[in-house]
Amino acid sequence: MFRGRHMHTMDAKGRVSVPVSFRAGLLPEGDPSGPPILTNLQHCLALYPHETWLAFERQLSEASSMDPEVQALQRFMVGAATDCPIDGQGRILVPPYLRAHGGLERDVTIVGVGKRVEVWDSERFRREFERTTERLGEISAVAQRFGL
Numbered sequence: 001m002f003r004g005r006h007m008h009t010m011d012a013k014g015r016v017s018v019p020v021s022f023r024a025g026l027l028p029e030g031d032p033s034g035p036p037i038l039t040n041l042q043h044c045l046a047l048y049p050h051e052t053w054l055a056f057e058r059q060l061s062e063a064s065s066m067d068p069e070v071q072a073l074q075r076f077m078v079g080a081a082t083d084c085p086i087d088g089q090g091r092i093l094v095p096p097y098l099r100a101h102g103g104l105e106r107d108v109t110i111v112g113v114g115k116r117v118e119v120w121d122s123e124r125f126r127r128e129f130e131r132t133t134e135r136l137g138e139i140s141a142v143a144q145r146f147g148l
Contacts (some may be wrong), residue, residue, distance in 0.1 A: 001025070001110025007122065010108050014099055015091040018047075019110055022117050025049060027086060038098060038119075039077050039083035043128060045094070045102045045119040047084065052115050057081075094119070 003046065006019040026036040026049050032049035048056065057078060060072035063070045080101070084092045094104060120128075134137065 005111040035085035039081040047117040
């Protein structure tokens with residue numbers, strides 16, 4: 001499980017360092033399954049361990065392919081998904097189309113949120129976090145309905 005947040009800088013080539021504390025979860029020792037998968041999320045990017053992504057992708061593929069909402073989600077997430085190996089210096093290379101979607105230019109915030117890691121433009125993350133803080137009472141009420 002991933003938790004916490006880290007500030008990093010993306011270089012001109014689109015490389016960003018993955019926090020050391022997240023690397024072990026993204027590349028489990030002795031796990032030959034494959035590199036992490038990077039894809040779109042609503043206002044940011046999502047980085048999944050390979051096996052976690054495959055399980056999500058299987059679940060999505062089992063949903064009704066005749067449902068336009070399922071089709072849209074498949075296009076949005078699966079259509080954008082790409083292998084994202086971590087290099088010897090602990091960095092990932094974010095492809096230009098994903099950088100554009102995430103609004104990533106230089107300052108990024110990397111956030112662990114359970115089964116995935118989110119990659120945010122730092123200013124966009126700050127604004128989203130403020131909105132969440134303002135709605136915390138409402139969000140807490142929804143969480144209580146789920147027994148959280």
